[in-house]
Amino acid sequence: MNTNNKISWIHLTSKMQQMVVAVLSVTFGISMYVFMNSFVGGINDTFTELSFTSLAHIKIYNDLPDSAVSLLPKADHNTVQFVHNARPIQYTEGMKNATEIANIAASYPGVIAVTCQLNQNVFFRNGVTKVSGNLSGVDVSNEEKVFHTSKYMIEGQLKDLDRRSDGIILGSGLAKDIYVNMGDNVSLLTSDGTSKTFKIVGIMETGLAATDKTKALVSIRAARQLFSKNSSYASDIQINTTNYNTADKLAGIMQKNISYKVEPWKEGNSQLESSTMLRDILAYFVSFAILIVAGFGIYNIMNMTVNEKIREIAILKAMGFGGKDIVHIFLMQSLIIGIIGGIIGLIAGYLLSTLIGELPYRIAYLTSLPIAFKPVDYIMAFLFGLLVTTIAGYLPARKASRVDPVSILRG
Secondary structure (H helix, E strand, O other), X not given: OOHHHHHHHHHHHHOHHHHHHHHHXXXXXXXXXXXXXXXXXXXXXXXXXXXXXXXXXXXXXXXXXXXXXXXXXOOOOXXXXXXXXXXXXXXXXXXOXXXXXXXXXXXXXXXXXXXXXXXXXXXXXXXXXXXXXXXXXXXXXXXXXXXXXXXXXXXXXXXXXXXXXXXXXXXHHHHHHOOOOOOOEEEEEOOOOOEEEEEEEEEEOOOOHXXXXXXXXXXXXXXXXXXXXXXXXXXXXXEEEOOXXXXXXXXXXXXXXXXXXXXXXXXXXXXXXXXXXXXXXXXXXXXXXXXXXXXXXXXXXXXXXXXXXXXXXXXXXXXXXXXXXXXXXHHHHHHHHHXXXXXXXHHXXXXXXXXXXXXXXXXXXXXXXOOOOOHHHHHHHHHHHHHHHHHHHHHHHHHHHOOOHHHHHHO
């Protein structure tokens, strides 16, 4: 340890109370930074996972034209055409060759799961109670690969849909609204007037009210039979990729070889990305504000130290210590405080996050509050803490380096 570092250590240890207060301020700031970002990161991860319970990274579907094209022949300028009681042409809905399209989509690098769905709005009836909702005909094995639906089953099993052609799984909110339970029968009424009775073989709960109050699942074979569709018909093809953040690039590549609409999740659900970004920004601002407050505490302590040691600084300069040496002495003190407080803060932040993560919290598949332990949060916390303490120590150190020893020693 050179002379400047020895003087820094003596200054710190001569007033342990001030050093402890400074270290605790850094510890508090960094621990709160770690906890806030871990907690918000856990919320974002959970919210994203819940959102993708019914939202795939990429969706392929038959996009109907925005406007009808006139079928009337072009007339010359001397001809006047009148159309009375115009009626829209019925365009083909869904995809009759869905299996072929699904195989093409599955062949792209980065695609990890593909499933076909038949989605239609229907009425669910139980006695006099009638509720509208969304019926999804699903390929059970592939549905599990894309959406991990079995994780959200609170009663029954997803594979029961393959065992019974008349089996149906309802969202927990939907089951409550029509007053049914496991083993009860529920009637489905389509827009074409077709009615069929299904037996409830499962109840699911995702934690998203919009899904739980409207969603129901049947096997895709039963859905095709109900809506009188061929064996390769589907309304949607849902695709999951290795990284949902790059799904838009892969969708652009797929669109070149697929005649149907290939839509990445960001295109129709930009609010999901925006809400995640806003929560991250809020967490960073709050955490950084806490570190700034801790920095002001260190600045005040270092400023008091400079004022208390003003005669010693003057003596050091009279002995030949330069301005850089004085800056080194006081900057080293703030760095020591930052390093000690940073290490303790990281440990405290981890322990606090672990403790909060054990608190019971029941929603969907969660049994405790979500916490994300990301190494980048700990690295950024330590670096930000060190930066703030360095700045807080440099300003008083620069002030000390400009002390005129002659005027101070003369009094």
